Amino acid sequence: MQLDLFYEISQPPQLHRSEADAFEQTLNEIALADRLGFGCAWLVEHHFMRGYSHSSKPDLVLAAASQRTCNIRLGLGVTPLPYHHPIHVAERAATLDILSKGRFELGIGRGFSPQEYTAFGADMRHSRTLTAESLAILQLAFSRHPVTFHGEHYHLDALDILPYSIQQPHPPIWTAAVSPDTFIWAAQEQLGMLAGPFKPWMMVKQDIRHYLDAWQGAAAPRAGMTVGILCLPDGKRAKALAKDALVWFYQQLFATTLPVLEKLYPSYEHFHDLGKFRNLLKLGINMTMLETFGMVVVGSPAECIEKLQKYREAGVTNLLCAIGAGALDTGIIQESMQCIASEVMPALQD
Numbered sequence: 520m521q522l523d524l525f526y527e528i529s530q531p532p533q534l535h536r537s538e539a540d541a542f543e544q545t546l547n548e549i550a551l552a553d554r555l556g557f558g559c560a561w562l563v564e565h566h567f568m569r570g571y572s573h574s575s576k577p578d579l580v581l582a583a584a585s586q587r588t589c590n591i592r593l594g595l596g597v598t599p600l601p602y603h604h605p606i607h608v609a610e611r612a613a614t615l616d617i618l619s620k621g622r623f624e625l626g627i628g629r630g631f632s633p634q635e636y637t638a639f640g641a642d643m644r645h646s647r648t649l650t651a652e653s654l655a656i657l658q659l660a661f662s663r664h665p666v667t668f669h670g671e672h673y674h675l676d677a678l679d680i681l682p683y684s685i686q687q688p689h690p691p692i693w694t695a696a697v698s699p700d701t702f703i704w705a706a707q708e709q710l711g712m713l714a715g716p717f718k719p720w721m722m723v724k725q726d727i728r729h730y731l732d733a734w735q736g737a738a739a740p741r742a743g744m745t746v747g748i749l750c751l752p753d754g755k756r757a758k759a760l761a762k763d764a765l766v767w768f769y770q771q772l773f774a775t776t777l778p779v780l781e782k783l784y785p786s787y788e789h790f791h792d793l794g795k796f797r798n799l800l801k802l803g804i805n806m807t808m809l810e811t812f813g814m815v816v817v818g819s820p821a822e823c824i825e826k827l828q829k830y831r832e833a834g835v836t837n838l839l840c841a842i843g844a845g846a847l848d849t850g851i852i853q854e855s856m857q858c859i860a861s862e863v864m865p866a867l868q869d
Contacts, residue, residue, distance in 0.1 A: 564598050
């Protein structure tokens, strides 16, 4: 199981840092991750989510990171296709692949924010068909041949989409997955799968099993799972720090998803099916709940290794460590990264 990093670029008010500091610290941490041997650094794309995520143009951050690193792969995790023209996505992806010398990973998704859909003029009712058409155009764009496509939403005639990516036939493509149908679709399309921290582990575990069962490609399946993590030599210190820092992060996360959980938006009905979990969120979020549902891993190296084994045993190939999740100073984050690299990573890569 490969250990990656996952960033929302949060801006917790209790840290009293500028946005410039937040971006610089993220880039410094990615450079450290490169030296420590982490596999990939993933940056999310969100808009209008003050505090929780200021990562609205992750491709620009990844472009900067590509010039500070040598080995770590760099991933968009993910870009919401329904409100991005697929030609723009293909051009950005190929450019990032060139700048990183072939280290780019492309994550796609439908997005989940009604506010984002409204602001960018997209219709949530068509999220699945928009995503499917965009993926088809992306795959054609990477073919190095003029692209002609006529669908429900897009019409293209003999367009030479430039530049061309270094990786052939294209950078690895992943999709965010929350709804059970998306896990099956990902397997059918032979895409890597990225499960976010929206659902309890016991539900995601079943989804991963369905993904693996449906996989029929010649290449090996790629199953990614995101967890909040804080690993320090002193497990008690890690738990004391995480109690407030990680809880704050998940409070912000679920505040952004509750509108979708509460309302039956077309093609997002599964969010409503979370049922009991949705009701628990209303009672308040605490570390006990987050740890019980497998959304966070906190403790000493030995404790973290024990807790992380279940993800590897379930078929997770890429563990996306939300190392900066919460109101944690970059010094603590870097200490945790070094602890993970020296103590945890070797045990999970055997």
